[in-house]
Amino acid sequence: GQQLNQSPQSMFIQEGEDVSMNCTSSSIFNTWLWYKQDPGEGPVLLIALYKAGELTSNGRLTAQFGTTRKDSFLNISASIPSDVGIYFCAGQLWNSGGGADGLTFGKGTHLIIQP
Amino acid sequence: GAVVSQHPSWVICKSGTSVKIECRSLDFQATTMFWYRQFPKQSLMLMATSNEGSKATYEQGVEKDKFLINHASLTLSTLTVTSAHPEDSSFYICSALYRGLATNEKLFFGSGTQLSVL
Numbered sequence: 001g002q003q004l005n006q007s008p009q010s011m012f013i014q015e016g017e018d019v020s021m022n023c024t025s026s027s028i029f030n031t032w033l034w035y036k037q038d039p040g041e042g043p044v045l046l047i048a049l050y051k052a053g054e055l056t057s058n059g060r061l062t063a064q065f066g067t068t069r070k071d072s073f074l075n076i077s078a079s080i081p082s083d084v085g086i087y088f089c090a091g092q093l094w095n096s097g098g099g100a101d102g103l104t105f106g107k108g109t110h111l112i113i114q115p
Numbered sequence: 116g117a118v119v120s121q122h123p124s125w126v127i128c129k130s131g132t133s134v135k136i137e138c139r140s141l142d143f144q145a146t147t148m149f150w151y152r153q154f155p156k157q158s159l160m161l162m163a164t165s166n167e168g169s170k171a172t173y174e175q176g177v178e179k180d181k182f183l184i185n186h187a188s189l190t191l192s193t194l195t196v197t198s199a200h201p202e203d204s205s206f207y208i209c210s211a212l213y214r215g216l217a218t219n220e221k222l223f224f225g226s227g228t229q230l231s232v233l
Contacts, residue, residue: 033222041226105159
C-alpha cells in the first residue's frame with residue numbers, strides 16, 4: 001500500500017518557538033489531513049486540505065497541500081505547552097465509487113516543549 | 116461537532132476469549148466506518164472498511180476470520196477480536212465518515228479501545 005514519510009520523528013523545542021513538520025508520499029492523494037493525538041485518545045483533526053496548492057490556517061496552525069499532491073507541511077507558530085503531543089499527517093483517496101478510502105497515516109512527529 | 120463514541124475504552128481479557136468493540140456515530144448516520152490498529156509508539160494502520168449492510172473490506176494481511184466486523188445499522192459498527200492472543204494487544208480506533216452537502220465529507224474518530232490480552 002501507499003506509505004507516507006513524515007519528518008521529523010521528534011522535535012524538542014522551547015516554548016514560543018515555531019514548529020514545522022512535513023509529509024511526503026510516492027503517490028498522490030486527493031485529501032491531506034493533519035491530526036493530533038494525545039496518549040490513550042483517538043486522533044483529533046487539526047486541518048483538512050482538499051485542493052492542490054491550498055494553504056489553510058487554524059489559529060496558530062498553518063498547513064499546505066503541495067502542488068504535486070504528494071506532500072504537505074504543517075507549521076505551528078509560537079508554540080505553547082498544550083501543543084505537546086504526537087502529530088500525524090494522513091492522506092486520503094477517493095475511490096471509483098465516489099466514496100472515501102481509509103486514511104494512510106504518517107508515522108507521526110512527537111513534539112516536546114522544554115520549559 | 117459530530118461525535119463518535121467507542122466502547123469500551125479499555126479491556127483486559129484472557130488468551131483465547133473474544134472481545135467486541137463498538138463504534139457509534141451519535142448524531143449522524145455513517146454508511147462507512149473504518150477500523151484502525153495502533154501499536155505503541157507507532158502510527159495508525161487501517162485494518163478494514165466497514166460498509167453498512169454489506170461485507171467489510173479488509174486490508175492486506177488482516178485476517179477477516181479473526182477480526183469480525185458487523186455494520187448492521189447506520190450508526191453502529193462492531194469489531195470482534197476472536198480467540199484473542201497476546202499479540203493482538205493493541206489500541207483499536209474506529210472512525211465514521213460523515214457525508215454533508217456536496218463534497219463535504221469528514222472523518223470523525225472514536226477515542227479508541229486499549230486491548231490487553233493476558
